[in-house]
Amino acid sequence: MAAYLSAQRIAKAIERLSGSRAKAALFDFLIVKRTFAIKAATSVAITEKEPTFIKALDEFGACGDYKGHPVKPDETFYLNPFATRQKGTQGYRTRKYRSNGTNSTIGGTHWRSVIALSNDDPRKASLAPEYLEHLEPLLLKAGKKENKPNLTEVAVWYFRGQDIEPLFDAAATAKERLKALAQQFRKLVGLTNDEIARLFTTAVDAEGDAFVSSPPNPIDYLPGEPEPEPVVAVEDVGSCSLNLVMALAAKNFVILTGPSGTGKSRSALRLAESIQHAYADKVNGAMFELVTVGPDWTSPKRLLGYRTPFGKLRHLSDGTDTNESYEITNIVRLLLRATHPDVAEVPHFLIFDEMNLSHVERYFAPFLSLMEAANVLDEMAGVTLVDKQDVALIADLLKAEDSQSAEARAAEALIVDGRSFTIPSNVFFVGTVNVDETTYMFSPKVLDRAHVIELESQKPSTYLLGEAAKAGEEISVQQALGLLQESIEDREEQRNEFPNPAQILDRIKGLGFTDGEIAVIKQGTARALDGCYQLLLPVGFPFGYRIPKEVFAYLRVWIAASILRGAAKEVVMQQWPEALDRALLQKVLPKIHGNKRTLGDSLRATAAFLAGSHTNSSDPARYTLGINTTIAIKEVDVLTLGVAPQMKLSAGKLRGMHDRLAATGYVSFVS
Numbered sequence: 001m002a003a004y005l006s007a008q009r010i011a012k013a014i015e016r017l018s019g020s021r022a023k024a025a026l027f028d029f030l031i032v033k034r035t036f037a038i039k040a041a042t043s044v045a046i047t048e049k050e051p052t053f054i055k056a057l058d059e060f061g062a063c064g065d066y067k068g069h070p071v072k073p074d075e076t077f078y079l080n081p082f083a084t085r086q087k088g089t090q091g092y093r094t095r096k097y098r099s100n101g102t103n104s105t106i107g108g109t110h111w112r113s114v115i116a117l118s119n120d121d122p123r124k125a126s127l128a129p130e131y132l133e134h135l136e137p138l139l140l141k142a143g144k145k146e147n148k149p150n151l152t153e154v155a156v157w158y159f160r161g162q163d164i165e166p167l168f169d170a171a172a173t174a175k176e177r178l179k180a181l182a183q184q185f186r187k188l189v190g191l192t193n194d195e196i197a198r199l200f201t202t203a204v205d206a207e208g209d210a211f212v213s214s215p216p217n218p219i220d221y222l223p224g225e226p227e228p229e230p231v232v233a234v235e236d237v238g239s240c241s242l243n244l245v246m247a248l249a250a251k252n253f254v255i256l257t258g259p260s261g262t263g264k265s266r267s268a269l270r271l272a273e274s275i276q277h278a279y280a281d282k283v284n285g286a287m288f289e290l291v292t293v294g295p296d297w298t299s300p301k302r303l304l305g306y307r308t309p310f311g312k313l314r315h316l317s318d319g320t321d322t323n324e325s326y327e328i329t330n331i332v333r334l335l336l337r338a339t340h341p342d343v344a345e346v347p348h349f350l351i352f353d354e355m356n357l358s359h360v361e362r363y364f365a366p367f368l369s370l371m372e373a374a375n376v377l378d379e380m381a382g383v384t385l386v387d388k389q390d391v392a393l394i395a396d397l398l399k400a401e402d403s404q405s406a407e408a409r410a411a412e413a414l415i416v417d418g419r420s421f422t423i424p425s426n427v428f429f430v431g432t433v434n435v436d437e438t439t440y441m442f443s444p445k446v447l448d449r450a451h452v453i454e455l456e457s458q459k460p461s462t463y464l465l466g467e468a469a470k471a472g473e474e475i476s477v478q479q480a481l482g483l484l485q486e487s488i489e490d491r492e493e494q495r496n497e498f499p500n501p502a503q504i505l506d507r508i509k510g511l512g513f514t515d516g517e518i519a520v521i522k523q524g525t526a527r528a529l530d531g532c533y534q535l536l537l538p539v540g541f542p543f544g545y546r547i548p549k550e551v552f553a554y555l556r557v558w559i560a561a562s563i564l565r566g567a568a569k570e571v572v573m574q575q576w577p578e579a580l581d582r583a584l585l586q587k588v589l590p591k592i593h594g595n596k597r598t599l600g601d602s603l604r605a606t607a608a609f610l611a612g613s614h615t616n617s618s619d620p621a622r623y624t625l626g627i628n629t630t631i632a633i634k635e636v637d638v639l640t641l642g643v644a645p646q647m648k649l650s651a652g653k654l655r656g657m658h659d660r661l662a663a664t665g666y667v668s669f670v671s
Helices: 007-018 025-039 051-061 100-105 131-139 151-158 174-189 193-199 242-250 264-282 330-339 365-373 388-402 406-417 460-464 477-493 501-511 515-539 546-564 569-587 602-610 648-664
Strands: 077-079 092-094 115-117 124-127 239-241 253-257 288-292 306-308 325-327 348-353 427-433 451-454 474-476 593-595 622-625 629-632 666-668
Touching: 007 151, 025 051, 025 100, 025 131, 025 174, 051 077, 051 151, 131 193, 151 174, 239 242, 239 264, 239 477, 242 253, 242 264, 242 427, 242 451, 242 474, 242 477, 242 546, 253 264, 264 288, 264 348, 264 427, 264 477, 288 330, 325 388, 330 348, 330 388, 330 406, 330 427, 388 406, 451 569, 474 477, 477 546, 501 515, 501 546, 515 546, 515 569, 515 602, 515 622, 515 629, 546 569, 569 648, 602 622, 602 629, 602 648, 648 666
Parallel strands: 253 427, 253 451, 288 348, 348 427
Antiparallel strands: 077 092, 115 124, 239 474, 306 325, 593 666, 622 629
16 A cells, blocks of 8 residues: 655654754755766766756655645746745745756855866766865754754655655554655665764654655645734834845945934944844844944954953862953854854844944954955854854853853853854944044955945935935835845855856846846946946056955845845846946945046046946046046947936946045045
């Protein structure tokens, strides 16, 4: 008689896998391993043209065609059970883009320690030397060992909908049957003892009715669209600045500039307070910290604290006494709370008021370095904010202070798990800036790592006569959370790490965009960046790989936010140049500064280019450098994005800067 896993047992497996320490990338590793096993080879091309890969992908993810399903009715769809996280449609992929995930994922630079790719066409994947040592940090989130995914639960998902009666004796108990399934799964995928020890637990849960005599309907076990959790607004904090959220989702460091009193600090605090309130009693401790920067900050100790021999006398467990202590700042406490695995997906915020009252490059140096290092190094590299000896001391002090506090438990978890104290993926930085004789300008090192958003002041009649204020676009707290949580996973799993930054945009295929539509956005963006580079290079403001990468990351977030807010794909394809305009304004223009002799007419020419002009236009995109060197945009390189006026924010900002340059002889982006 036929035997099938019940819908209830499969649903339980999905719930447990999505709530475990497994990252979504574990799905891709198992597919690659299964492809090796089917092919009986140690090197295989992971492409649509490789039938063994497609077979493995179907076995692990295909859910069939089911009318009325809330995700994709009448269309074959795929599910990654590690990625659902009880959020409905997350983790699904359509048949059209079924191979895009795994193929793109293993191509990321952070996978090089686990999967080696050949130079063949198509490239063949194989296990890298010493890959075992890198499995846990790549495929599991940092946390307690008992929260690893369970091998039996993975086997339950794998054998969903299959007649498994031949795999065990008819008289076997439910527990024996599940153990047999796990063994068979292990054999089919070719998992080794070392791989299982590093990635899985192996206990068997045989409670409930695990088996039925007919195949279950996938609709009965697949996660669907849940009701959104209500968010209670306090002090009108039910919505947040859309542009601030998108900038933070694209890069976790944003600088807010503008005249005093334009609401820079309030904008950041409103977002942080909204999210804090959304979590209410679910998080222990504050999720944000307002840091008032002092004019005498010359080192990171104001943020990260320092060891001192003059602390309060303490009695150690070995019977000795010591005055050795550590000045634990509120910033360290927040960072510790954010590192705890229980809040890995909860956004935390450090908001710096008057960030440039001191040299940012000095007091913020460890953070600036780690923001860049996080893209190429993992925790195992030992790059850290506070060294492990000091973390141990901090943990002792916090334990003595209150052993059940969130930061004490987080510090203990760091030590138990052997993790370094780095910038958690769920921490976002916002700095506010005023420019006057008491402040310092930012260096390119700082500006390269941040999105710079300029807030405009309002005319007096706006608040004196009760006229409507010109507010920016808003986004609901729930939508903001969705974007920020996705960005946390992006950083944690390094989803934006591609050899070519334009490949970041390929991720919107999952939103239904075609290769042709994506190519239009890529080509338009490349032309805009090339023109800016050509016009700004001669006056000393070129830009490297990081800027195009973050421009494409911002475009992807803007498109995802537009779809999330209900925009049709056709509307997005018409309006995407608006996102490019804002990305150029926030990433390319902030570094520009100088005197009339240095800049000449380069700002006016760049503004003309962004407005759609070329060298022969009435408002020409050209200027003269020195005596007789002409820098110009040829007619064939004109920026045509199908929208008029084009790049109005960036072009307007450049024209304003050009006018100030002519009037005063000097100009900078931050005025």
